[in-house]
Amino acid sequence: MFLTRAPFRALSRQFQQSVRCLCDKKDKDVKTTVWPPENKEKRLEDWKVIDSTELKPPPAENPITRTHRILKDDILRLKKYIPGLDGRTTRQNATMWKHTLFGEGEGFPEEEFFPSHCDIVIIGGGAIGSSIAYYLKERAREGLRVVVLEQDKTYEKASTTLSVGGLRQQFSLEENILMSLYASDFLRNIKHYLGDHVNVNFVPHGYLFLATEEGAEQLTQNSTLQNRLGAKNILLTPKKLKDRFPWLNVNDIALGCFGLEKEGWFDPWSLLMGFKHKAQSLGAEYIDGEAVNFEFEQNEHIQIQGVPSGEYNSTNNLIVKLNTGEVKRITFATCIVAAGAWSGHLAKLLKIGSGPGILSVPLPVEPRKRYVYTIKSQGQNQPLFNSPLTIDPKSTTYFRCDGLGGNFLCGRSPSLEDEPSTENLDVDYSYFDEMIWPHLAHRVPAFENAKVCSAWSGYYEFNTFDENGIVGLHPYYHNIYFATGFSGHGIQQSPAVGRAISEMILHGEFTTLDLSRLGFDRLMVAEPMLEQNIV
Template identity: 35%
Template sequence: MGAVPERGSYDVVIVGGAIMGSAAAWFLTDMGFDGRILVVDRDMSFAKTATATSTSCIRQQFSTDLNVRISQFGAAFINDLRRYMGGDDRVPEIGIRSFGYLYLADTQAFAEDLRARAAVQAAAGAETRLLTPAQIAEDYPFYALDDIVLGSINTKDEGYFDSMAVFEWLRRKAREQGVAYVEAEVVGMEVAGDRVQAVRLSSGERIACGTVLNAAGPRAGQVADMAGIVLPVEPRKRYSWVFKAERPLDRDLPLTIDPSGLHVRENGGGTYQAGGQVGPDPAVDFDDFEMDHALWEDWAWPLVAARIPQFEAIRLTHSWVGHYEMNTVDHNAILGPHPEIGNFLFMNGFSGHGLQQAPAMGRGIAEWLCHGAYRSLDLSGFHYDRLLTNSPLVEAAVI
C-alpha cells in the first residue's frame, strides 16, 4: 500500500476501499479474475467511513424479498468466514450474536406494515415472529409497552457481528491475492464516448482503466459527477451513543427499534448502544461529523428510559457521528453498470444497510465483471435504469 500506483493502467479501478470496495476486490480475486485491480481511498485509516461508524449488526427483517435473501447470504458468509476464505487458519471464527431486532409498532397502520413485511420474510425463509404486547412482556419483561400494539422479531442470524474483522480480512486477503491499495483521492475522470478512459488522482497520476467501480460510500454522488452522471446519493448524519447501566438487564437486549426512530441494543458487559436521528434529515457536508451533545439529554436518554425504565440510571461513556449513504429515491442499493457509460459501475446508496449487504454485493459485482451476468442472486433490480424510468424499488424497513 502506498501513495503512488505501481502501474499507469489497471483493468479495474475501485474508488473506495472500505467494506464494499474491499468485498468487490476480494470476490474478484476469489473468482479468478484475470486482470489487475487497484483500490483507491482517500484515507486508509477508514476511521470516518460508514463501515467504521456503523452499528455492526445484520438483520433479515426487510420489506423486499431480494434484501432478505441478500442478508441471508451475508449471514452465511459471516458465520463461515474462514471456509469462504479458503480455510485459512489466520481467519477468525466470527459468527453472529443473534439477539435479534425487535420492531415495536404503536399504531395499527404500523402493525399492518410489520405483518406485511413478516409475510415477505417468511416466504424467503426467515424466522420472523410477530408478538403481541403480552408475548413481548413474557420474553422481555423490562419494556414499558402501554403504547405498543405489535412487535416483530427474528433471533436467527440477526444481531451483532464483528464487522471490522470481516472488513479487515476482506481487505487483507484481497491484498495478499494481488490487489493494489493506494491512499489517494480520485479527483477527475476522462470520459470519451461511452467509456471512462482514465481516472486522475490527487497525487497527479493519470490511471487508465478498463472498468471504474464507484464504491465511495457517502461520497458516491461526487464520484459519479466526475463521469457526468447524476447519482441521488447523499451523506446523512446518524448519531450513536454507548452507555453503561447501573442495573444491567438480566438477558440480551434485542436491537430495539422504538416507534420514535431511536434504536438501542445489547453491547456486552453491562453496556448498551443507542442510535438514531431526530427531526429534519438534510444532506450534510462530507466532513461534517460534529456531535450535537444536546440530543442525548433532550431526546435519546428520555426515550431510552421511557421504553426501558431500568435504564433511568445510566452513564454515557462515549458517542460519535457517522454518515448513511442515503439513496434519496427509494432507500435501496444502486448497483451494476451505467446504461450509457458501460464501464462505470455502481456499488452505492445502501441507506444504512450496506455493511450487512457487502458480501452479496461484492459477489454480485464480481460475477458481473467475471461472467457478464449475475450467477447467484439476480441483482438487476438494483440497476441504475430504474432511476431513468421512474421505477423505484422501495425498501420500507430503513432504520
C-alpha cells in the same frame, strides 16, 4: 502488512500487461506533480477537480524498450524476496513471509509500484469495495488486474468502521432480505472464505421490531415474506413480549417481531480487514489516494440511444491524487464507484447529473451524519446482556447491548428538518437529551436515569431517492458500475453486493441473486424501491 500482489507471479502479469499495452497509441504515464500537504479536514465543498489537460504524457515509447524496462524493474523488485540478495537468511525470509501473509509482526513493506494500467479500478476500499475486490480476485485470480483506490488508509472516518455492525433479515423488500440471508451464511462460514485468522465476533441476539396498531399489519406481512424466503422470526403479542422481555414497556404496542436466528451484530473492522487482506493475498493492489477527475474522449464505435452517432464520450482514464501529493493517471477497462457517502461527487466528475439525455439524471447519494451514543444505566429491571437490538416504532430509536459490562449503544435517524451538518464528525450531545433519551426512557423505564459514557458519529451514504442501494452498470457508460447508496445497510449487504458486481463483470449478468431492480434504471423511470423497515 500485506503485499499488494504476489511477487513471483509479477513477471508473468507484467508481461501480459505489456502485450495488452502494445496496442496503445502512446504511453499514458503522467508526469509527477507535487501539491503541498493539506492538514485541514476535508469537507464536501473542498473537493476540487484537477485539470488533467495540464498533465502531458511523455513521448511514445518503443514497445520493445517498454517491455524490457518493465521486466528489468520487476527483477530488481524481486531481489528483496530472495534470500542472500537482500542480506537476510532463508529463515529470516520465511519469518517475514509468515508475518506478511497473516498480518503478524513486521512483514515485507508494501510495494512502491503505481499501477498505471489495470483491468478494473475500484474507487473506495471500504467493505463494499473490498468485497468486490475479493470476489473478483477469488474467481478470476491472475486473469484480472484489480486496483482499489482508498483515500483514508486508516479508515478513521470510513462509514464501515463507524457503523454499529447490525445484521438482520427484517426488511420488506425481497432483495434486502436475500442479501442479508447470504451475509448470515457468509459470516457463519467466514473462515472458509477469508481464512482461519478472521473472527468478526458475531453476536446472535437478534432484532426486535415493534409496531403500534397502525403498523401491525405491515409487520405481519413482512414477517410472512421473510420466513418464506428463509429467515426465522416470530410474531409476539404484547403479553408474549412482556413475558420474554420484562424490561419492555408494551402499553402502546400491538405487535412485535423477534428474529430467532441469523440476526445480531458483528465487528465491522474485522470484516473489512478480512476482505481487504484476502483480496491483497490474491493479488489486488491497494493505492492510497483519491480520485480527482476522469478523462473523456469521443468513441465512434459505441452507439447509445439518444446520442448522435460519433458523439458518445467514453472514459478509460482516472486521475488520482496520491496521499504524497503526487498526481498520476490510471488507465482502466472497467471502473466501479463504491465510494460510499462521496459517490455522488464521483458521479459528478463523470458528468452524471449535468450532461445531456441519460446523463441528466444525477446519482442521488450524499453524506448524512449519524450519531451513536454509549450509555450506562443503574436502573432496576434493565435489559440483559442477551437482549436483542430493539427498535421503537414511533421514533425508530434503537438500542442494543455493548459487551458484558452493562453498557448499551443507541441512536436514531433524524427527520429531514433535524439533519445535522456534515462539515465534520463532531457529536451533538444535546441531540441525545432531546431526541433519543425521551423515547428510550418511555420504551425501557430502566433507562430513565441513563447517562452517556461516550459517543461517535459517522456518515451514511444516503440515497435520497429511496434509501436503497444502487447496484450495477450505468445506462450511459459501458464500463462504469455503481455499488453505493445503501443508506446504513452497506456493511451487512457487502458480501452479496461484492458477489453480485463480480458476476456482472465476469458473466455479464447476475447468476445467483438478481439485483436488477436495484439498478440505476429505476432512477430514470422514477420508480423507487421503497423499504418499510428503515432504521
